[in-house]
Amino acid sequence: SQELEQSPQSLIVQEGKNLTINCTSSKTLYGLYWYKQKYGEGLIFLMMLQKGGEEKSHEKITAKLDEKKQQSSLHITASQPSHAGIYLCGAPNYGGSQGNLIFGKGTKLSVKP
Amino acid sequence: NAGVTQTPKFRILKIGQSMTLQCAQDMNHNYMYWYRQDPGMGLKLIYYSVGAGITDKGEVPNGYNVSRSTTEDFPLRLELAAPSQTSVYFCASSYSSRGRYVNTEAFFGQGTRLTVV
Numbered sequence: 001s002q003e004l005e006q007s008p009q010s011l012i013v014q015e016g017k018n019l020t021i022n023c024t025s026s027k028t029l030y031g032l033y034w035y036k037q038k039y040g041e042g043l044i045f046l047m048m049l050q051k052g053g054e055e056k057s058h059e060k061i062t063a064k065l066d067e068k069k070q071q072s073s074l075h076i077t078a079s080q081p082s083h084a085g086i087y088l089c090g091a092p093n094y095g096g097s098q099g100n101l102i103f104g105k106g107t108k109l110s111v112k113p
Numbered sequence: 114n115a116g117v118t119q120t121p122k123f124r125i126l127k128i129g130q131s132m133t134l135q136c137a138q139d140m141n142h143n144y145m146y147w148y149r150q151d152p153g154m155g156l157k158l159i160y161y162s163v164g165a166g167i168t169d170k171g172e173v174p175n176g177y178n179v180s181r182s183t184t185e186d187f188p189l190r191l192e193l194a195a196p197s198q199t200s201v202y203f204c205a206s207s208y209s210s211r212g213r214y215v216n217t218e219a220f221f222g223q224g225t226r227l228t229v230v
Contacts, residue, residue: 009153033218033219035221040201040224040226041223041224042203042221042222042223042224043203043205043219043221045218045219045220048217048218088155088156090156090219092209100144100146100158100161100169100171101146101158101161101205101207101219102158102172103148103155103156104155105153105154105155106155
């Protein structure tokens with residue numbers, strides 16, 4: 001079945017710095033979702049990518065899906081304390097039954113003021 | 114629009130007790146999911162459903178049961194609670210066009226924090 005690996009596992013950055021989180025799939029991606037989670041809360045949808053080479057931006061967050069559709073990156077420009085949280089990538093798992101969603105283990109981001 | 118609603122938000126169970134975690138969505142989504150999240154371990158899929166009357170096991174189904182009698186509701190049953198089931202449980206729903214490998218994003222509930230002592 002398909003697996004998603006995220007790197008790094010955790011990240012501490014100074015406010016104002018840029019950062020990148022990566023998500024690598026063991027199989028071709030037919031959709032890739034980025035979510036943000038604050039401690040003790042549910043997941044907030046950020047962006048969805050479906051086509052190879054696709055790039056989407058929302059405020060200071062940009063997500064890309066590579067041409068081969070096996071890796072995605074999430075880039076935050078000029079980080080702020082409000083960006084702190086856990087970022088998870090998710091994808092439909094086609095290694096087993098159709099359509100169930102799997103997730104990476106998450107990247108914990110801390111932003112120092 | 115309420116989205117995905119989970120109840121309860123918190124619960125403490127004694128070993129061997131049973132309980133049902135409730136999940137309801139009002140978006141007419143065909144897919145529904147139950148995940149558990151342990152510290153530092155991301156989300157693990159317990160069970161999922163592709164429509165009313167159809168359920169399937171995920172990665173960690175042991176100790177749990179589900180049913181999907183309606184499109185809206187997807188309860189998760191713990192029959193004999195064990196300390197290993199201490200976790201945060203999330204319910205989610207999404208829409209998928211069958212046979213096209215296309216899913217909308219999944220919408221998540223706020224979670225149920227369960228402690229088994």
